[in-house]
Amino acid sequence: MQQQSSPASAPKQIGFIGLGSMGSQMARNLCSRGFRVKGFDVRAGARVAFEENGGTWAESVRDAATRSEFLLLMVVNVGQAEQVLFQSGAVDALPAGATVILMATCPAAEVEQIAAQVAAKGRRFVDAPVSGGVAGAASAGLTIMAACNDETFELVKPILDAMGDKVFHVGERAGQGALVKTINQLLCGVHLAAAGEAVALGAKAGIDPRILIDIFSQSSASSWMLRDRGARMVANDPKVTSAIDIFVKDLGIVLDAGLRLKAPTPLASVAQQMFLAVSGQGAGQIDDSQVVRAYRAMTADAGASQP
Amino acid sequence: MQQQSSPASAPKQIGFIGLGSMGSQMARNLCSRGFRVKGFDVRAGARVAFEENGGTWAESVRDAATRSEFLLLMVVNVGQAEQVLFQSGAVDALPAGATVILMATCPAAEVEQIAAQVAAKGRRFVDAPVSGGVAGAASAGLTIMAACNDETFELVKPILDAMGDKVFHVGERAGQGALVKTINQLLCGVHLAAAGEAVALGAKAGIDPRILIDIFSQSSASSWMLRDRGARMVANDPKVTSAIDIFVKDLGIVLDAGLRLKAPTPLASVAQQMFLAVSGQGAGQIDDSQVVRAYRAMTADAGASQP
Numbered sequence: 067m068q069q070q071s072s073p074a075s076a077p078k079q080i081g082f083i084g085l086g087s088m089g090s091q092m093a094r095n096l097c098s099r100g101f102r103v104k105g106f107d108v109r110a111g112a113r114v115a116f117e118e119n120g121g122t123w124a125e126s127v128r129d130a131a132t133r134s135e136f137l138l139l140m141v142v143n144v145g146q147a148e149q150v151l152f153q154s155g156a157v158d159a160l161p162a163g164a165t166v167i168l169m170a171t172c173p174a175a176e177v178e179q180i181a182a183q184v185a186a187k188g189r190r191f192v193d194a195p196v197s198g199g200v201a202g203a204a205s206a207g208l209t210i211m212a213a214c215n216d217e218t219f220e221l222v223k224p225i226l227d228a229m230g231d232k233v234f235h236v237g238e239r240a241g242q243g244a245l246v247k248t249i250n251q252l253l254c255g256v257h258l259a260a261a262g263e264a265v266a267l268g269a270k271a272g273i274d275p276r277i278l279i280d281i282f283s284q285s286s287a288s289s290w291m292l293r294d295r296g297a298r299m300v301a302n303d304p305k306v307t308s309a310i311d312i313f314v315k316d317l318g319i320v321l322d323a324g325l326r327l328k329a330p331t332p333l334a335s336v337a338q339q340m341f342l343a344v345s346g347q348g349a350g351q352i353d354d355s356q357v358v359r360a361y362r363a364m365t366a367d368a369g370a371s372q373p
Numbered sequence: 374m375q376q377q378s379s380p381a382s383a384p385k386q387i388g389f390i391g392l393g394s395m396g397s398q399m400a401r402n403l404c405s406r407g408f409r410v411k412g413f414d415v416r417a418g419a420r421v422a423f424e425e426n427g428g429t430w431a432e433s434v435r436d437a438a439t440r441s442e443f444l445l446l447m448v449v450n451v452g453q454a455e456q457v458l459f460q461s462g463a464v465d466a467l468p469a470g471a472t473v474i475l476m477a478t479c480p481a482a483e484v485e486q487i488a489a490q491v492a493a494k495g496r497r498f499v500d501a502p503v504s505g506g507v508a509g510a511a512s513a514g515l516t517i518m519a520a521c522n523d524e525t526f527e528l529v530k531p532i533l534d535a536m537g538d539k540v541f542h543v544g545e546r547a548g549q550g551a552l553v554k555t556i557n558q559l560l561c562g563v564h565l566a567a568a569g570e571a572v573a574l575g576a577k578a579g580i581d582p583r584i585l586i587d588i589f590s591q592s593s594a595s596s597w598m599l600r601d602r603g604a605r606m607v608a609n610d611p612k613v614t615s616a617i618d619i620f621v622k623d624l625g626i627v628l629d630a631g632l633r634l635k636a637p638t639p640l641a642s643v644a645q646q647m648f649l650a651v652s653g654q655g656a657g658q659i660d661d662s663q664v665v666r667a668y669r670a671m672t673a674d675a676g677a678s679q680p
Contacts, residue, residue: 174578197592209592234588237580245578246588249571253594256570260563260640264556267627270636271481271552273544281541281553285504285516287560289596320574329577329672332643333567340639365636 077102080225081134081160083127083150084170085112088196089140091203092169092229094119099228106130131159136225137166144172147180157187165190167222169210173319174241174248175326181240190218193243194226197250207231213242248323251316252334257289258313259337259357265299266361275300298355310357311350313341384409387532388441388467390434390457391477392419395503396447398510399476399536401426406535413437438466443532444473451479454487464494472497474529476517480626481548481555482633488547497525500550501533504557514538520549555630558623559641564598565620566644566664572606573668582607605662617664618657620648 077100082093085107096103097120105116106124113123124130127150131137137160139147147170151157157166166184168177168191181191194212202208208230212219219235226233236246264282265275279296282288298304317338324331343360344350384407389400392414403410404427412423413431420430431437434457438444444467446454454477458464464473473491475484475498488498501519509515515537519526526542533540543553571589572582586603589595605611624645631638650667651657 209588211588232588232591234584236584236588237578239579242578242580246575246580246585249575249585250589250592250594252574253567253571253589253596253599256567256640257564257594257596260560260567263563263638263640264560267559267631267634267636267638268553268556270634271544271549271630272546273549273553277541277543278553278556281516281518281539281543282557282560284539285557286597286601287557287564289560289564290593292560294593323578324574327574327577329574330668331570331574332647333563333570333640336639336643361637 078136078225079104079134081124081130081132081137081156082106082121082140083130083137083156084140084142084146085109085116086140086142087200088203090115090119091200092138092140092208093121095203095206096225096228097121099224101225101228104130104134127154127156128159131156131164134160135164136222137164138225139166139168139170141170143170144176144180146170147172148176151180152183157184157189160189162188163190165192165218165222167192167194167225169194169196171195171247172244174244174323177244178239178241190214190221191240192218192222193240194222195243195247196230197247198230203229210234211236211243211246213237213240213244213246245323248316248319251313252320252331254291255313255317255320255341256333256337257291258295258354259340261289261292261296261299262340262358262361265358266365269362270365295353295355298353299358301355304353304355306351306353308354309351310341310344310354313354313357314338314345314350317341385443385532386411386441388431388437388439388444388463389413389428389447390437390444390463391447391449391453392416392423393447393449394507395510397422397426398507399445399447399515400428402510402513403532403535404428406531408532408535411437411441434461434463435466438463438471441467442471443529444471445532446473446475446477448477450477451483451487453477454479455483458487459490464491464496467496469495470497472499472525472529474499474501474532476501476503478502478554479551481551481630484551485546485548497521497528498547499525499529500547501529502550502554503537504554505537510536517541518543518550518553520544520547520551520553552630555623555626558620559627559638561598562620562624562627562648563640563644564596565602565661566647568596568599568603568606569647569662569665569668572665573672576669577672602660602662605660606665608662611660611662613658613660615661616658617648617651617661620661620664621645621652621657624648 082105103121184191192214196208198208209232210230340360389412410428491498499521503515505515516539517537647667
């Protein structure tokens, strides 16, 4: 019996780099759908859970890539992705014609560059960021925004379907997936700042912010962000689920994309200023729902601070 | 038997002014809950349907107010409300201590003035605008944002409950209800312009706007407005459900409220400019989803128009 001589019938091997809070769940879902997953993470502590879920631990990035038809990256940022692919030698270790699937959130311009380098080495590339968080990863309910040519999309679709239930083919060119994720953040950031603007305006007229959040969660004024962050927005010192500075960064990526495409994004620009104002108060690490503090600060009674 | 001598056991009489597409449904729900409703509309055509629903037709505004414990106004705008209450003599015709319930959408500052005039004549006043449209009116599923003192709120709550299933007591002072409705429109306008900004940015990178709307309707980027208007936004010449100029006006009311309260609303300000841009293209009467045209116009290829 020669396992490697029957690729058509054998399950496909997937190298999986980045077994963090989301990646470990995504890898588990691949294993349970019958894919052979060879995983690696710089944190050795990820190994036990991964092997219990049916994966095979690799000793290095190169080891995970060797003999894998697909290499899936769920690393923290674009710097780690470049490290894995090029400096650590994953692309060179992949068989010719294998496919790199980049699922980490990265700026579109840098994804384009990575894709060009991967293609120059004779491997396929799929730009496929996700949204849905740990809960979506655990339930195989991620939204996946894939950009690649049609043939490659057909090839990777069974893999993506194992991790997400809303798999979109958003375009043919690498970078388009990353841009859709960027635009997702444009809307999230504007919606969250707008909720702060709404609550602060009402508060100035003596209306209880909790009543406003309650009403707007159920009316035509609702947004996913308002419903998700509303309770924290009207709390005094809420637990941090995502920091103010993350939106300063994400909206910066939006503005960079707009600059590159020569497409003005005035609402995103204003929203970023509001998050930046809170960061400028020295509060960049508090919960992003506290963008409302930028509005409150603008109208705070200045009498107390006058000499 | 003297009907009028047993007010405690007799059903309360409500004068209802404005039996249009929403008012007629609201009045029907009051009748079916056992209230005696005496209705009036300047369009005599409303009479047949109203009487079939169990109402009593009044011959004038004054007639509707006479012997009514409550006078409910569901007219088109604040000008009509003032006409009904003061020029047409409804307040004077109401019994002493009766309650005026203003449910039309009006600017907060003008509602405050009306409330003061009504109080000066010894009648109670409730500022209670609604959201939910004709569908909400028909199903008694309106959101109602009532501002008045606690005692008056207890008095009118059974009436409001007959028309809406989300009845909020938003504050003690007339004008606060109107302001909540105004802030609702702040969020709607910003969310709709943001959806246009998102779709236009994606389109500049060659991403199909229909795919973007599909993704963002299901992701953390979703808003009620994006889901409601998304399909129309990516259509070429959609049916008008609400015109661009309505948002120019509504966001103008938001900015006026901010000026009066000295509370900056930068996102609403930018959003208004985008609707105004489409109005400036001569398209103020097209569907409000077409705010995306302001973004498209900013990045349209200018080559064709050069000499």
